[in-house]
Amino acid sequence: xxxxxxxxxxxxxxxxxxxxxxxxxxxxxxxxxxxxxxxxxxxxxxxxxxxxxxxxxxxxxxxxxxxxxxxxxxxxxxxxxxxxxxxxxxxxxxxxxxxxxxxxxxxxxxxxx
Amino acid sequence: xxxxxxxxxxxxxxxxxxxxxxxxxxxxxxxxxxxxxxxxxxxxxxxxxxxxxxxxxxxxxxxxxxxxxxxxxxxxxxxxxxxxxxxxxxxxxxxxxxxxxxxxxxxxxxxxxx
Numbered sequence: 001x002x003x004x005x006x007x008x009x010x011x012x013x014x015x016x017x018x019x020x021x022x023x024x025x026x027x028x029x030x031x032x033x034x035x036x037x038x039x040x041x042x043x044x045x046x047x048x049x050x051x052x053x054x055x056x057x058x059x060x061x062x063x064x065x066x067x068x069x070x071x072x073x074x075x076x077x078x079x080x081x082x083x084x085x086x087x088x089x090x091x092x093x094x095x096x097x098x099x100x101x102x103x104x105x106x107x108x109x110x111x112x113x
Numbered sequence: 114x115x116x117x118x119x120x121x122x123x124x125x126x127x128x129x130x131x132x133x134x135x136x137x138x139x140x141x142x143x144x145x146x147x148x149x150x151x152x153x154x155x156x157x158x159x160x161x162x163x164x165x166x167x168x169x170x171x172x173x174x175x176x177x178x179x180x181x182x183x184x185x186x187x188x189x190x191x192x193x194x195x196x197x198x199x200x201x202x203x204x205x206x207x208x209x210x211x212x213x214x215x216x217x218x219x220x221x222x223x224x225x226x227x
Contacts, residue, residue, distance in 0.1 A: 043218040103155040
């Protein structure tokens with residue numbers, strides 16, 4: 001079946017460093033790739049997304065890159081801050097269809113002050 | 114505008130008991146989803162609905178049933194709860210216009226099956 005693999009499962013960085021989370025998807029028809037952030041005890045919230053017709057997208061300190069050939073996409077957070085500490089989920093889906101998303105297993109990011 | 118709400122917030126069940134989780138959204142969204150979240154496994158889709166009166170199976174539908182009698186409500190039922198259904202359940206509704214979309218999640222329901 002369709003699958004999204006996410007790595008690493010945990011990531012610890014010093015405040016101010018960069019963090020990179022990587023995902024690989026199996027469904028070649030996927031064309032929509034969102035990233036969700038879930039703070040402890042809270043609900044997941046969309047932080048950025050990218051579509052298959054774009055290779056990179058930036059929003060302030062976060063950016064996402066997509067390599068369709070390799071079926072691989074990544075989240076980059078620069079100048080990390082303690083409030084970036086959370087669980088991050090990548091997902092893949094076919095936009096415009098049912099909206100179904102397949103989520104990765106999640107990455108727990110800890111930013112040490 | 115409350116967004117997506119879920120009731121109850123927490124529940125303890127005994128094996129074999131039944132219960133219904135309620136999800137409500139006030140954003141007039143057509144699409145709604147039920148996920149379960151387990152440690153190390155991300156969010157897995159249980160069932161979803163693309164509009165009032167419609168439901169469909171997701172990745173892990175066994176042991177669950179759903180209904181969407183009203184556009185704003187999406188109910189998840191467990192007919193005979195099992196310990197393997199201990200999880201945190203999230204409901205979501207989807208907003209989309211053109212190429213833009215977002216799934217808005219509810220606060221979650223923590224379920225413990227003994």
